[in-house]
Amino acid sequence: MHEMGVAMQIVEIATASIPGHLPGARVAKVNLKVGKLSAIVPDSLTFCFDVVAKDTPLEGARLDITEIPVQAVCNACRNEWTIDQPAFSCPACNSGDITLLTGRELDIESIELAEEE
Amino acid sequence: MLLDGINAIRACHHKEGHPHHHPHAGDAPVETHSHGGREIKVVRRVLDANDFMAGVNRKRFAEKHVFVLNLMSSPGSGKTTTLEKTLQHLMPEFRCAVIVGDICTTQDADRLAASGAPVVQINTDEFGGDCHLAAHVIEKALGGLDLDALDILIVENIGNLVCPAEFDIGEDKRAVILSVTEGEDKPLKYPLMFRVCDAALLNKIDLLPHLDYDIKLAAANILQIHPNMPVFETSAKTEEGFTPWLEWLRSATREKLG
Numbered sequence: 001m002h003e004m005g006v007a008m009q010i011v012e013i014a015t016a017s018i019p020g021h022l023p024g025a026r027v028a029k030v031n032l033k034v035g036k037l038s039a040i041v042p043d044s045l046t047f048c049f050d051v052v053a054k055d056t057p058l059e060g061a062r063l064d065i066t067e068i069p070v071q072a073v074c075n076a077c078r079n080e081w082t083i084d085q086p087a088f089s090c091p092a093c094n095s096g097d098i099t100l101l102t103g104r105e106l107d108i109e110s111i112e113l114a115e116e117e
Numbered sequence: 118m119l120l121d122g123i124n125a126i127r128a129c130h131h132k133e134g135h136p137h138h139h140p141h142a143g144d145a146p147v148e149t150h151s152h153g154g155r156e157i158k159v160v161r162r163v164l165d166a167n168d169f170m171a172g173v174n175r176k177r178f179a180e181k182h183v184f185v186l187n188l189m190s191s192p193g194s195g196k197t198t199t200l201e202k203t204l205q206h207l208m209p210e211f212r213c214a215v216i217v218g219d220i221c222t223t224q225d226a227d228r229l230a231a232s233g234a235p236v237v238q239i240n241t242d243e244f245g246g247d248c249h250l251a252a253h254v255i256e257k258a259l260g261g262l263d264l265d266a267l268d269i270l271i272v273e274n275i276g277n278l279v280c281p282a283e284f285d286i287g288e289d290k291r292a293v294i295l296s297v298t299e300g301e302d303k304p305l306k307y308p309l310m311f312r313v314c315d316a317a318l319l320n321k322i323d324l325l326p327h328l329d330y331d332i333k334l335a336a337a338n339i340l341q342i343h344p345n346m347p348v349f350e351t352s353a354k355t356e357e358g359f360t361p362w363l364e365w366l367r368s369a370t371r372e373k374l375g
Binding site for chain 1: 159
């Protein structure tokens with residue numbers, strides 16, 4: 001539901017990441033990491049991104065989304081596992097005292113510039 | 118897309134799963150080469166502008182000794198009534214104020230103002246009809262409040278179980294209200310909301326005699342997402358079950374204010 005705002009932030013951050021010594025450079029691809037415990041619907045984000053990228057150096061750029069699984073560690077028994085069901089207790093010792101290691105990412109990893117024409 | 122197609126959320130909550138790499142705008146991009154065009158490393162959280170502003174808010178609340186609760190729920194779960202009753206009980210003891218977010222109308226603010234607490238209404242219409250309150254929106258709303266004259270600030274977020282969970286606003290605690298008319302499975306469908314909150318209310322229990330609702334299952338589902346979280350069974354209408362909820366709030370406030 002907030003994909004439009006997220007897409008605008010992506011365009012802003014990506015535009016600011018174009019090196020100053022390359023004025024006029026265009027972005028061909030944005031590499032994004034999205035955790036599976038994320039409100040982001042990739043199709044919606046891609047749609048919004050295409051809209052907000054218009055008339056920016058990112059117009060026509062591809063949004064490459066890598067999904068990151070939800071990894072957790074148990075603070076009681078140090079077991080590490082991947083959460084793939086909506087259940088957040090340790091499968092080894094049943095403790096609820098856990099820490100999520102990954103799965104909440106919404107990070108721009110890198111941008112790829114278009115070949116100069 | 119969480120967990121087999123469940124539409125869930127990621128949050129910029131500082132407790133877990135949130136690597137604190139926050140690079141700053143001044144960090145020089147690192148250029149590397151890949152096939153095709155030139156690749157430039159960025160490695161930035163998309164929402165880091167919000168996280169930064171949430172940090173600014175949090176620092177301000179700490180300096181002013183104000184406890185801040187972010188109250189979230191789906192529309193119609195009883196947030197405003199819960200808040201009205203909560204204010205009635207807390208007001209003699211603590212100086213309270215409310216920031217209330219809605220996409221349109223000031224009806225909630227009008228209701229809450231009757232409590233005597235200062236109320237700031239935010240209509241996100243101005244911000245593009247946003248589905249959540251972002252940190253900079255809260256920062257703007259603080260202009261209408263005298264933080265020196267406050268102990269507790271409650272933010273009634275936009276009715277939505279998805280987006281508000283994702284936006285840190287600088288609060289101390291988060292609570293979510295689920296009403297017994299919403300279905301026992303909601304915590305499993307919106308796991309991050311229940312994951313990021315510190316307490317949950319199962320509200321409208323006065324309706325239970327009229328419903329085919331398994332409140333034990335609803336509570337168990339909340340605990341499946343967030344083991345050990347306090348779950349309060351309440352009726353904002355009759356105030357049944359309010360005592361433990363109010364006690365939790367008082368205790369969290371005292372912990373902050375000392």
